[in-house]
Amino acid sequence: MADYGHELVFGTFLTPQNADPHAPVTLARLSEQADLDLVTFQDHPYQPAFLDTWTLLSYVAAQTSKVRLSGNVINLPLRVPAHLARQAASLDLLSGGRFELGLGAGGFWDAIEAMGGPRRTPAEAVDALAEAIDVIRATWDASTRGGVFSSGVHYKVRGGKRGPEPAHDIGIWLGALKPRMLRLIGNKADGWLPSLAYLKPGDLERGNAIIDEAAAQAGRDPREIRRLLNIGPQDATLDTLVPLVIEQGISTFILATDDPGTIQAWGQEIAPALREAVAEERDTPQAVVRGPKALAQRRDGIDYDAVPSALKAHAVEPGDKAYPKVRSTYFRAGSPGLVLRPGTAAEVAEALSYARAQEGPLAVRSGGHGISGRSTNDGGVVIDLGRLNGIDVTGTTVRVGPGTNWGHVAESLAPFGLAMSSGDYGDVGVGGLATAGGIGFLGRKFGLTIDHVRSVDVVLADGRLVRADASENPDLFWALRGAGGNFGIVTSFELEAYHVPDVVFAQMLFDATDAVGLLGRWGKLVEAAPRELTGFLYLSAARRGQPPLARALSVYASDDADAAVAALTPLLSIAPVLQQQAQLVPYAAIVPPADATHHGGQGQPLVSNGFAEHLDEEINEIVADGLRGAAPWIAIRAVGGAVNDVDPAATAYAHRHQNFNVSSVGFDPSRFRKHWDELRPHLDGLYLSFETDTRPERLGDAFPALARLRELKARYDPDNVFNQNFPITSARA
Structure with missing residues (x-):
């Protein structure tokens, strides 16, 4: 068995024909409406009957909101790697992290040469692809100082500027069949993307074996590499697909079709049925892929195998590629053992229940700008609320997730002539500020941020999700506006904005x-x-x-x-x-969004x-x-x-x-x-x-009504679960 444990992904492989240029766009939108995860287009720049794939991908990204996009596969010989890296990162940023890079070494050499591209032997094509991957990844690495340098045979880069950094870790998937390309996948790539129609019996087993061996030799866990497969409508049956998942490790199926009815059936009938069938076949819950570096850096006291399945896909461990982006806050360097990133209130409750069962500290983070640095830790669990970042404006009422930042809130309110006083920097997270106070640039005119909170949804220490406002749980509502970090994890705020001209x-x-x-x-x-x-x-x-x-x-x-x-x-x-x-x-111009990665500042101020x-x-x-x-x-x-x-x-x-x-x-x-x-x-x-002074007397300075807060602590958090951010001990203690 070779089930690598990835979550299943379903997509379409559409023809970028230009006879009716909007037809592939319509099919891409239909794919999203059918609840599919991925839309891909082939890339043959020398084909005059096709739209340019990059232009089409960009247009489709603007016409969709959820579905991920990729070339299947991008023709490297006619795309300069450094430029390709910027194109990919730009599209990923503009689409909100929805781009993946399917990449091919080239094959139709007469046509490529006719377009002005190089003619390469098979060995040269593989070497060029390996060099290109290095250039692309280095260009994306905007956090490293200095330029990009490559002294390769096919691509020479002499100090190219780094960046932009993509919105997420873009996967590089290679279309490949031959052993040398398969070894390159195991060594450097994130996915293998063959087409079932071109495979002979035994090719998947042989390909997986080559990739796995190359990955191990490169110090990687083979489970880091996703196995994708282009299939035809005749292959889209449970009898065909279930064995491909359980026995061959395929986790992404991309259906080649331009038929609307087939697309709808693929997304709304076959995909759900396959997910259910695979869940029944798998002996253990789906596992998020972790490489050997991550496994070696796991911390004692954390049961990584027990992470709830709903949280695994977005969980980050030491050694993962995303770890440097989530370990620290604006002011403090951190080294948590696990960062959980729930996307719903129910997942927050699951994350909290799991974290309570682990050893080590628990931190809760909204934006991570906090000066105290308590939204990270060393060796413990961090519940990062960054995915709870919705903003919904209705009249003067705005419903906001704790994981967004105030710059984005200001940006969303501005078209309605509204504003909220909220700190002095757009990077500040909603959750921390709207539970602590909210001293801001409009304070003397309109008051604190908490003065305009009308209700909150909050996960309590025991996992219950409750609402708190002036009439429902009013004592909790009182405590959350000023001492919120001690009483629960807010998953949504309802705020009353106010009209502010320029x-x-x-x-x-x-x-x-x-x-x-x-x-x-x-x-x-x-x-x-x-x-x-x-x-x-x-x-x-x-x-x-x-x-x-x-x-x-x-x-x-x-x-x-x-x-x-x-x-x-x-x-x-x-x-x-x-x-x-x-x-x-406009007020929004004073506090623009700032979505830069936090690296922990300098020293420990x-x-x-x-x-x-x-x-x-x-x-x-x-x-x-x-x-x-x-x-x-x-x-x-x-x-x-x-x-x-x-x-x-x-x-x-x-x-x-x-x-x-x-x-x-x-x-x-x-x-x-x-x-x-x-x-x-x-x-x-x-x-x-x-x-940052954590001496007990600081609580008395902060809270004149500390005795009342202690009584409420005993009611809402008697076990002192929320004990890292200036903890208020309960009256019982």
Whole structure:
């Protein structure tokens, strides 16, 4: 038996004929409507009766939303590898990670040569394909410094720029029959894509054996390599296909047909029946492919074989190709033993149940931007909510998944003239901010993010999925708005957005040599400013002959330019101005989406913060003193205004009389802690999203109603499952 355990994938192999150019597009859309997973087109650039395959793939990507796309297979001799890599990555990014790269070495050499391509012997064609794969993968690797270099016989690249990085790990599938090509698949490729019509009896067994042996010699697990097969309508029967899965390891079947009725039957009748039949035949649940590197890096205390089947396809282990993209957060490097990526609320509950049974810490991550770094860990399980990223706008109500980021939310609200105050950077994840507080650029006018949460769906520690709002589970709803990380995993938020026209966004850079005076003057002006003005001030220490600098970002929440100028102009008097500009822009332009991979920042920076009613002289002097060494980067964010209109008892976040949040970053633990131990007595409370000091007294600073939270903890999480992100111990404990 050679069942490699992959999930089954079903697709179509369509003719890219140009007699009726929209016909293949219609069939591709029909394939998606029939619940098929994949649409492929052959690529013969020398065939005048065909559409250009790359153009067709791009057009079809724009006409579909779920189905994956691939050439079957792309003609390498007429495609430059470095350019091909950019085409593939671009299409993958534009389609939301729906492109795979079926690649062929070439075969119709007269036609290829007639088009200006090279004529290659079979051995040369294989060597060229091997070189091309290396160039393509290096071009996709945008995280590696330096250019792409290849001194191959067929492809020479001298410092080509890397990128873009695809939206997902694009599979490279090779169409192949001969032993040398099969060995190349085992050595470098992600899939074998032959056609059943060209295979003789025993070819699949022989091909699998060659691929498996080559994979083992290359230090790979043969299960890393998907086995695909092009079939004809006459082959699409359970009697034919079940043995191909169970005995030959085929997991992707691509049906060559242009008949609409056959496509519908393939997707809606045969594919479901085959999935059911294979599930009955398989002795064990489907396994996600793991290579030897991943197996060697598995962590003690985690039962990898027990990962629920619904989660296996998207789970990531150390050694997997996706691991570097999910291990860390924006601020902290992590090394988790397993990252689970559920796509539904039910899968979140499954992930939580599984994680509770494992040894080691549990972290929950929405966007991974959090300064505390608690959304990753070392050796434990991370539940990454990135796939729960839906955004649905109805009137002024927006339903949002916790895994999206606020830049995408702002982008989605903008066409309706709506906005939500949500941090100061578009990369910030919805889940963390909307359960912690939400200090943002529109705060003084519209309040915190949590002030506009109308309901949440949440998975509790015991796996129950419940709704919480003002009337249903109101005590849980109260706790989730400010201390959410302690009470469950939110799977959906219902928010009430508000109408915001274009805003005035001003940036000012000052000489901060007189930091004490600058802070005092800025604080008084912001407090006295109309509520439309929300200001954030960032100070950085002197370096390389530069004086200390202060950067003021101000948002005036109105398109009244005259009123904005009147409110902003006094700020220019707080210190010597080095640069300044102001623009009338949509709010979404201030917090654009940022989907870059998080690599854990540099070092292990320390962050602490506290609230202040006013920036008085004692606070300013201590802050300025820290700027000279202990805390060389400072951020002061205006709150007040509408934030303070809310009753302090209305949410677990109770800081409703202060006007500023003061935070700073340091790298020397002893100096930084001493500095903050001196500063804290002058401040009033803190915001846990800006805090790395985990001493127990910080919970008291953050939550004036800590006793009530402890009682609720005992009710909703008595076993303290959510114990990694500033855990609140239950009253029972």
